[in-house]
Amino acid sequence: MSDKKEYRGSIHQQQKNLMLAWYDQLDRAANTGDPPTVSMMISGNCVELLEGFGAVPIYPEVNALQLAIRHQSLDPILAAEDLGYAADNCAYVKADIGCILKGITPTGGKLPTPTLILCNFVGCNTYLKWFEHTAKLQKAPLYVIDVPFMRADTPSRSDVEYVVKQLQETVKKLEQLTGRKFDHDRFRQAVECSSRSEELWSQIKHLARRSPSPFDAYFDAITLMGPLYVYRARPEGVEFFEAALAELQAKSDAGKGVYEQEHFRLVMEGPPPYPYFRTFRDMFAKWQACAVASTYSTVGGLWEFGFRHDPDKPFESVAMHMIAQNVTNRNFLQRYEQIRRYVEDWNADGVIIHFVKSCRLFSAGQGDMRDYFTKQLGVPTLYIESDLEDPRYFAEAQTKNRIDAFFEALEHAKATAPVRA
């Protein structure tokens, strides 16, 4: 498929190579039992800890979204529904379960049975069910890291201690399961790598404050997120983000944006409709509307406001990341605040809220969010519904209609309103 809109620099090829190398490692693990693998959730993942064992993460969400983008998610979803899952269960879970049942993988290679299924519970109750069910299905050991939810502005001492203790218990568990000793130095180095990757990633995010933005902080950010979750704690990750920053910086310095003319600047809330990723993107491209910030790109971690892992406090900073520095474990009003900050500091014209039926964590209450932005702050906000994995919930004509109408109104408002101060 030809593509006029999105930026295709060398980082896209590098990203692809990195991700394929990751799947190769998983394939090797499936065939030889080495390296050890740990299944984890993207949100607030503690990939640094795995480095201390030379273990490789498996991210079921990445597998699920890869399938959806390749239009292969419906079969496994249906297989899971045959088992008794409801139409209204999270389709990520159903796709993953269906894949395990049918041995489907996104690359066609093999996926190993994880050495450990590590449920990093960060506010998503569905994660608990998901990993509980896959552990049952795969007969793999399960451990839960219970991360206290952000019910206050900052985590308490007790919150952090609780998570640190559980991280140490996880280390013991992994020592038993892998027969390897936890390498503290390597762990510290991993945390150090993460802090550097995060700094680079944050700088990339801040490039989108320029007008025009050199990349789309929703659609293009997703390309960069794979390496962020799999590689940020490794030197390859640091190298990748160095290259990405240099490339985007150069593009921006040359005055180039995502579109010939950047007509609208948006903040995107919610995961994308992966089964119609391209179609959805085109609906915005048509209006030369560029996402300058997105909450979805902070699921794995929220770094653009300054947080970094700290090699001097490796366990505490991993705990802090899991508790306070990823969008899923932050409370709903903190998400409002995050978006508000994007609108102001990234100078956006409006907010797009994409409700995904699968994910109540993201979506429950987004009508109230819309109410807050339109009525309290006067920010133009569009609310649309579909799903991140299940192709049956995307209504192309309706979605397009709403997006077109939103931009027609925004166009009129921009044409008549005084220039923003």
Added chain:
Amino acid sequence: MYFFERSFDRCSDLGFPSVRKWKEQHPGGQVIAYFPVYAPVELIHAAGMLPVGLSGAGDRLDIQHADARFGSFICSIVKTTLEMGLTGHLEPFDGFLFSTICDSARNLCFVMKRNFPSMYVDFLHLPHNPSSPAATQFLAEEYRRVLGELERLGNCKVNDDALACSIALYNRNRALIRELYELRRRSPELVPTSELYQLIRCGNFLPVEEHTTELEQALTHFPSRNAKKRDSIRIVVEGSFCEQPPLPLIRLIEEAGCYIVDDDFVIGQNWFDSDIPTDGDPLLALACSYLDRSVYSSVRHDFRKPRWEGLVEKVRRSKADAVLFLIAKFCEPAYFDYVPYKQELEGAGIPHLPLEFEEKSFTFDRLRTEIETFVESLIFD
């Protein structure tokens, strides 16, 4: 009309007469509502406040505002709870406590916080990792935090004696509930579930002392009644731990030829399988009990023992013939658990029927047909 039916009527009234009465009797007293499923009511009670379990608005409120905030694919109880707030029904309440049960309820907590800024709205993190030795200390600390908030709200200081005293009161209450459940398992003809349900659910609203008296009355009332054993199958109802089915639906299940011999209706009232210790540090005792004495539930995670084993044990203990899943529409925890439950029941040769309901329903013909067919299939098997 039995005394508990009168209480039930009073408790279902969205004007909250029982709450208002308590406030009249306790000038300056504060009322803390909690969202299902479980809340440490002892903390609220010990702070001199009235804990009230709000289980949605049933069929007594049209959703006219909350739909705009919560939209499609979200269960009714989340919407009716917010609707009550947006229509001024929650005026008698001074605070609202939520916990980690599901993602929708989690977000509701903070939507409430934004929309009702003068109310104390808090979120209790109940641990999901009981296998960690650190969980007990964490939960005790979390209880201490919430207690601190209550003390600030009520401008009071709560000591260990007051806490122990509250724990003892609720221990007594829960022991009576366990006794009633035992009586029903033994002689379901004496304890119709549509009645027991009302009696237990009143505990959400009534002061614990008052509710305990009603439970005691019931324990003398039920065994003495003259009831004939019907030709019914014995079933366990599972899945209505949060949003509650309409009372007519519970009646309908019984009329269709079922003895409900165990259930998880308003399960927060029946959360512990034994008494919480009243000696030692009360917050630690509460925390330990949450982790080690509580019943299984779709919203309490404990990987030391799978919930599906808990369900099969429940069926065996109550000598039930079958399980009826009564799942609230869009209740994701219940939808998820249905699969392993189903697999485990099939493995154990226990028949089951999955049904979906909404707290607000006015016609039940479709459900009636399904339940009757299920009963017939078991009887004429």
Added chain:
Amino acid sequence: MRIAAGVDVGSTQTKAVIMSDNGGLNIVARALMDTGANVQRAAERAFDTCCQQADLHSGDVGFVVGTGYGRYKIAFGNTQMTEITCHAKGASFLCPGTRTVIDMGGQDSKAISIGADGEVLDFVMNDKCAAGTGRFLANAAEVMGISLDEIGPLSLQAKHPVKIATVCTVFVESDILSYLAQGKSGEDILGGVHTAIAKRTLSLARRLNIEPEITMTGGVARNVGMVHALEEVIGRKMLVSPDAQFIGAVGAALFALEKLGQSFEFGIWRGDHATSGGH
């Protein structure tokens, strides 16, 4: 004199109007027909019928704006706009003073908040679960064996409207059947059905700031029962134009007239042709 047209290709019906600005803006012709399977053909026929009515050649019409679901299928149109933008424009023209539009069509319900010039300030559309108000009513009519035109007037005669909890097009059927089995009257059942939809629609409109005047548009605006039920729940009278069905087409024609008056190139939504065929 400038002459322009608007064609609104909806999911069930296609509407076209021709307007002129000969000493004030006037509707000079209107046509309405079922959309059917061939969307492009329906648009052509509606437009041709209008031309005949006004005694015009298609070449006399200086500009055509297409709107509605089938807007991209209108081969002879000069450009396209969504029916949301067009409804706002049309309502403000036909019912001056309109600040809120409630539109109930076959597929979608929407509420639009509009400014003094008929520009869209904000809009919301129905959730997935409540799609198809028109379809919902049609289903109810079918289950009861009553024609769609009759249900509105009948619903007004309800004495004790029944309670309908669902707004799901599928489940309403079993609700109705249950009430029929209980011996409830058709009027009471229909009263319940209309009230349920009205409440649902109001809850949609509440996502906006509902300001008067409120204008109701769309095919369902012809249903007196629905208008009444909505007025009841909102607690205020609504404006309903005799041309309610044509409002989208009128809005489109008004935009077309404006375009004729402007010389600049407004290319941005023409870009659509370039991207829509690609996948």
